[in-house]
Structures are given as C-alpha cells and as structure tokens.
Amino acid sequence: MPIESLIAAARDFLGDRLTTNAALRDHHSHGQDTQPPVLPDAVAFIETTEEACKLMALCHAEHVPVVPWGAGTSLEGHVTPVRGGITLDLSRMNRVLDVSQADMDCRVEAGVTQEQLNAHLRDTGLFFPVDPGTSVCTIGGMSATRASGTNAVRYGTMRENVMGLTVVMPDGRLIRTGGRVRKSASGYDLTRLFVGSEGTLGVITEIQLRLHGIPEAVSSATCQFKTLRDAVETVIAIMQVGIPVARIELLDEVQIAACIAYSKLEGLAELPTLFFEFHGTPAGVAEQASQAEEIALGNDGLGFAWATEPAARHKLWQARHDALWACLALKPGHKGIATDAIVPISLLTEAILGAKEDILASGLTAPIVGHVGDGNFHTVIMVPPEPDGLARAWELDKKIVARALALGGSCSGEHGVGIGKREFLEQEHGADTMTVMRAVKQALDPRGIMNPGKIFLN
Numbered sequence: 001m002p003i004e005s006l007i008a009a010a011r012d013f014l015g016d017r018l019t020t021n022a023a024l025r026d027h028h029s030h031g032q033d034t035q036p037p038v039l040p041d042a043v044a045f046i047e048t049t050e051e052a053c054k055l056m057a058l059c060h061a062e063h064v065p066v067v068p069w070g071a072g073t074s075l076e077g078h079v080t081p082v083r084g085g086i087t088l089d090l091s092r093m094n095r096v097l098d099v100s101q102a103d104m105d106c107r108v109e110a111g112v113t114q115e116q117l118n119a120h121l122r123d124t125g126l127f128f129p130v131d132p133g134t135s136v137c138t139i140g141g142m143s144a145t146r147a148s149g150t151n152a153v154r155y156g157t158m159r160e161n162v163m164g165l166t167v168v169m170p171d172g173r174l175i176r177t178g179g180r181v182r183k184s185a186s187g188y189d190l191t192r193l194f195v196g197s198e199g200t201l202g203v204i205t206e207i208q209l210r211l212h213g214i215p216e217a218v219s220s221a222t223c224q225f226k227t228l229r230d231a232v233e234t235v236i237a238i239m240q241v242g243i244p245v246a247r248i249e250l251l252d253e254v255q256i257a258a259c260i261a262y263s264k265l266e267g268l269a270e271l272p273t274l275f276f277e278f279h280g281t282p283a284g285v286a287e288q289a290s291q292a293e294e295i296a297l298g299n300d301g302l303g304f305a306w307a308t309e310p311a312a313r314h315k316l317w318q319a320r321h322d323a324l325w326a327c328l329a330l331k332p333g334h335k336g337i338a339t340d341a342i343v344p345i346s347l348l349t350e351a352i353l354g355a356k357e358d359i360l361a362s363g364l365t366a367p368i369v370g371h372v373g374d375g376n377f378h379t380v381i382m383v384p385p386e387p388d389g390l391a392r393a394w395e396l397d398k399k400i401v402a403r404a405l406a407l408g409g410s411c412s413g414e415h416g417v418g419i420g421k422r423e424f425l426e427q428e429h430g431a432d433t434m435t436v437m438r439a440v441k442q443a444l445d446p447r448g449i450m451n452p453g454k455i456f457l458n
C-alpha cells in the first residue's frame with residue numbers, strides 16, 4: 001500500500017487529526033538539536049490508546065516507520081523521522097487519570113507535561129520531582145529518554161520514579177508492565193526496558209508514577225569559588241559524606257556570566273558557582289546546610305548566600321533551567337550543542353577540569369553546567385556560524401565523551417542516544433552487549449518500524 005493509501009486509511013478513524021499540513025510536518029522534522037531535519041510524510045495527533053493500537057497495526061502491516069513524539073525537546077536527534085513515515089504526536093493524550101494520596105502514586109497519559117502534573121498535584125501535598133530543564137516536556141517523552149534533572153541526586157531519575165507502563169507494541173498489541181506495588185520479583189522488568197527505549201520498542205500511552213511528599217522546609221543557597229577545582233571538590237566531599245542534598249548544580253564562570261546577564265541575577269560575581277537546595281524538616285535543613293557550608297569553606301568557598309523565600313528560590317532555579325537559552329543569548333548567531341557526560345563521582349574533578357582544557361584548546365565558547373551531585377555535567381558548545389563550525393563543535397564533544405568513557409563513565413547521563421550518541425555505544429557497552437540490545441530490538445520490532453535510525457548505528 002503506498003503511503004497515500006495508508007494516510008487515507010488512518011483518516012477513517014483519525015479524521016483531520018492525521019495531517020499532511022506543511023507547517024506541522026516541518027514542526028515535527030526535528031527536535032532541539034543540530035541534526036539535519038527530515039519531514040515526516042504525515043503527523044497523527046492521537047487522543048486514545050485505542051487509536052495508537054489501530055495506527056500501529058496499520059503501519060506494521062505496511063512496514064511504515066513511526067516516530068513517537070511528546071514535545072520535541074530532546075537534544076540528540078531523537079525525533080527526526082530519518083525514514084519519513086508517520087510521526088505519532090501524543091501531546092493531546094494529556095489527562096491525569098488518577099492520583100492516590102494514600103499510596104503516593106498517580107497514573108497519567110503520556111502527553112501530560114511535567115509542569116501540568118505538578119500544577120495538578122499542588123493541593124495534594126505531593127509532587128513529582130523529575131525536572132528536566134524544560135517544563136513543557138511530556139511524561140511519555142521523559143520516560144522514553146530516561147530523563148532526569150536537578151532533583152535526581154535526591155529523588156532519582158525516571159528509572160526510579162516510573163512504576164509501570166501501558167505500551168502499544170509495534171504490531172498494535174497492547175501490554176501493561178509493572179504496577180502499583182513498591183517492589184516486585186515477578187518476571188522480567190519490562191518497565192525498565194521501555195524506560196529509556198527512545199520510541200524504538202513501542203509507544204508508551206500511560207505511565208504509573210511514584211510521587212513524593214512536598215518537604216516541610218526548603219532552602220536554597222549559592223556559593224562561589226575562586227577556582228573550578230575547589231567547586232568540584234566541594235561537591236565530591238558533600239556526596240561522599242552523604243549529606244542528602246536535594247539539588248547541587250555547578251555553573252562555571254562562563255555559564256554564571258551568561259545566567260547573570262540573561263536572568264538578571266544579582267549579587268553574584270563571574271566565578272565558578274554551586275547552586276544548592278536542601279529539603280526536610282526545618283532542623284534537618286539547617287543541619288544539612290551547615291555541614292555543606294563547612295565543607296565549602298574548607299575548599300576556600302566564598303560563603304553561602306541564601307534564598308529562602310519562594311520567589312527568590314524560584315528566580316534562582318529558573319535561571320538554572322534557562323541556562324541553555326542564556327548561552328544562546330551570549331553568542332547571537334551561534335547554535336548550541338548540549339553535551340552530556342557522566343563519570344563516577346570520585347573522578348568528577350578529572351573529567352571537568354579535562355573538559356575545561358579541551359574547551360580552551362578548541363578556541364570555542366562552551367560554558368559548563370551540570371547536575372554534579374550525580375557526576376553528570378554538560379557543556380553548551382557554541383557553534384560558530386562558519387563553514388567548519390559544526391565540525392569543530394562535534395570534535396570537542398567527542399573529546400569530552402572520550403574522556404568520560406576512559407574514566408569508566410557514560411556518553412549520556414540523561415539526554416539519551418538518539419542519533420548524536422550512537423557512535424559511542426559500542427565503546428561504552430562492548431560488542432556482545434550491543435548484540436543483545438539488537439536482539440531485543442529485533443524480537444520486539446522485527447520490521448524495524450519504531451523510530452528507525454536511533455540508538456543503533458546500523
């Protein structure tokens with residue numbers, strides 16, 4: 001069946017929610033990345049799991065590629081439909097289906113955004129902690145990329161917070177994984193398999209999530225350092241003594257300068273800076289903060305500046321979440337590549353100071369920012385608008401990843417593989433492990449229609 005006939009067949013149940021509109025195809029031709037865009041043949045805005053089942057059965061029968069789409073905020077070319085086909089947009093599946101205060105969990109449709117969920121939970125005393133830097137991303141997309149964010153050091157990533165899934169398989173069958181219990185030893189853990197599968201194994205339509213109690217006391221602080229080494233060694237010491245920080249983020253002197261200018265932050269110098277947040281009882285927060293401050297002072301920290309009022313805390317963390325946009329504002333006309341690497345915490349100084357040397361040698365501007373409590377850091381490499389700009393930026397990215405791998409780390413702490421990180425997977429996992437990953441893909445998606453061209457190089 002030619003693609004035009006498949007589109008006509010899908011219109012029978014989707015009507016004009018199956019569209020070939022040029023602007024909508026263009027919008028779905030790329031994510032937040034520098035990979036070349038590719039147009040899908042059509043975009044399907046599904047509203048129910050049943051519609052996803054019917055559409056997948058049709059695409060499976062006709063061998064038509066399908067790219068699941070949440071909000072398109074992923075950073076490694078994940079949503080580029082490299083072989084055309086149908087982009088399956090889940091943003092209209094956006095109902096919070098159930099919230100249990102007693103069990104501290106909820107069930108949502110895949111298109112619910114992180115921001116929407118927390119607004120919904122506001123009066124329950126509960127919150128969902130996983131917070132990628134953009135609040136418009138969907139819980140389905142976050143599950144599919146195994147996303148994390150600033151709170152992961154305390155509350156975990158999507159890996160720890162997804163309890164179960166409803167998944168439409170590539171041939172249209174429906175399965176449910178996991179459940180509502182806090183632990184289970186019954187069978188393979190398919191939930192963990194689909195979390196991080198980047199739309200290559202099936203379409204997630206519903207997610208069961210773990211929720212957390214809103215802490216009684218919250219306090220944020222910044223601490224500046226004369227050197228990047230002092231800032232990073234403070235983080236390592238804080239993690240090694242086990243202070244349960246809720247957030248601990250590093251911004252080097254280039255990134256903080258960008259944030260000061262973009263977010264109008266006051267009282268901060270252009271020096272390596274740590275942003276902290278402490279959660280707990282008032283006494284617990286005070287104790288954690290004083291232990292952390294003592295360690296920072298021992299590493300020549302310049303003292304804590306506190307943000308305790310909600311408005312001041314919000315301004316600080318909004319500035320952290322806007323770090324990418326602050327970088328882009330720093331260099332008008334440049335694009336940005338957000339790199340992502342993670343190492344064991346004890347090796348973080350070597351990884352970050354090494355990255356800094358690579359950046360200086362490259363002659364490019366690349367602020368460093370990161371969820372350092374997890375050993376995870378990013379650089380935003382500013383791509384100069386010159387013919388060799390992108391090649392120079394990718395070369396720098398490769399060096400940073402190579403060092404992380406040599407230190408026993410991973411090529412991605414949270415952004416995922418997509419297209420951009422495919423070349424590193426074999427080096428990180430080994431050929432035999434990649435063979436097992438391919439066997440899983442082959443078993444679940446034998447026709448190779450689910451988000452082709454991602455995770456695997458060929």
Ligand SMILES: Cc1cc2nc3c(=O)[nH]c(=O)nc-3n(C[C@H](O)[C@H](O)[C@H](O)COP(=O)(O)OP(=O)(O)OC[C@H]3O[C@@H](n4cnc5c(N)ncnc54)[C@H](O)[C@@H]3O)c2cc1C
Pocket residue numbers: 031032067068069070071072073074075078079090110131132133134136137138139140141142143144145146147148149150198199200202203204205321324325414415451
């Ligand atoms: C400014 C900025 C800051 C960011 N900060 C962070 C950060 O701190 N931490 C972090 O982890 N990420 C971060 N990201 C990356 C991004 O927000 C995450 O990868 C997010 O999880 C993507 O969600 P999405 O809904 O936009 O998914 P999309 O981009 O639409 O899709 C991502 C991948 O998931 C698949 N997918 C989407 N929905 C489904 C579904 N329902 N079923 C199956 N597969 C699906 C897609 O096919 C694709 O492979 C940031 C991005 C930006 C732009």
